[in-house]
Amino acid sequence: MKGVIIAELIRWMEQAFSPAIADAVITRSEVPGDGVYTTVGNYSHAEALALMGALAEISGEPVPVLADSYGFWLASRFMELYPQMFEGYTDAVTFLRDVDGQHHREVTKLYPDARTPSIVVDIDGEELTVSYGSHRPLADIAHGLVRGYIAYYGDDLEVIRDPGSPGPHAARFLVRAPSRQSVS
Numbered sequence: 728m729k730g731v732i733i734a735e736l737i738r739w740m741e742q743a744f745s746p747a748i749a750d751a752v753i754t755r756s757e758v759p760g761d762g763v764y765t766t767v768g769n770y771s772h773a774e775a776l777a778l779m780g781a782l783a784e785i786s787g788e789p790v791p792v793l794a795d796s797y798g799f800w801l802a803s804r805f806m807e808l809y810p811q812m813f814e815g816y817t818d819a820v821t822f823l824r825d826v827d828g829q830h831h832r833e834v835t836k837l838y839p840d841a842r843t844p845s846i847v848v849d850i851d852g853e854e855l856t857v858s859y860g861s862h863r864p865l866a867d868i869a870h871g872l873v874r875g876y877i878a879y880y881g882d883d884l885e886v887i888r889d890p891g892s893p894g895p896h897a898a899r900f901l902v903r904a905p906s907r908q909s910v911s
């Protein structure tokens with residue numbers, strides 16, 4: 728996996744928790760290289776899982792909750808790191824539709840050894856389904872990324888994870904207008 732995903736995971740831990748907690752996580756997870764990752768380097772995704780597992784033990788939060796929060800935060804970091812990929816978009820649906828065919832394709836031009844997940848978007852009337860598939864078990868990060876882009880574009884949409892999707896290597900997210908309770 729490209730170092731950018733793990734380097735940013737460390738940065739998120741420093742910001743969302745503290746630099747001391749990030750250090751404790753690196754020590755506890757026993758990842759090689761003392762937690763130093765270069766953006767262009769390639770590392771096993773097992774290192775990201777080990778770091779999240781250690782953070783779960785230290786923080787008491789379950790790994791899926793942490794991975795989802797990290798994905799949400801990562802959405803805005805991608806905008807800072809790769810601003811050219813966001814030019815011309817004004818809504819989350821149009822943006823998400825182009826991830827597979829354009830943005831992840833750009834990623835593989837930047838990093839020829841990247842193996843990006845498949846992000847397939849289906850639109851059926853008012854409903855949108857985003858399907859994630861990967862040899863890596865990172866569906867919770869994908870969930871957070873989808874939520875993050877919807878929040879960024881300010882769209883009034885909710886994201887519901889299909890409980891029937893097999894996860895963590897695959898997941899389906901239903902994106903739709905929130906169902907409102909009628910006030911009587």
Ligand code: HEM
Pocket residue numbers: 728729730731732805809812813823826830831834840841842843844846857859861862863864865866868869870872873876
């Ligand atoms: C312009 C926006 C995006 C950029 C710049 C981007 C960039 C990247 C990069 C650099 C990687 C690492 C690839 C590797 O390790 O080989 C990656 C992986 C990943 N991307 Fe994206 N991505 C974007 C949008 C999205 C969106 C919208 C989703 C979710 C729906 C997503 C889901 C993931 C996941 C979960 C991974 C981790 C690797 C895996 O699960 O196989 N990405 N992305």
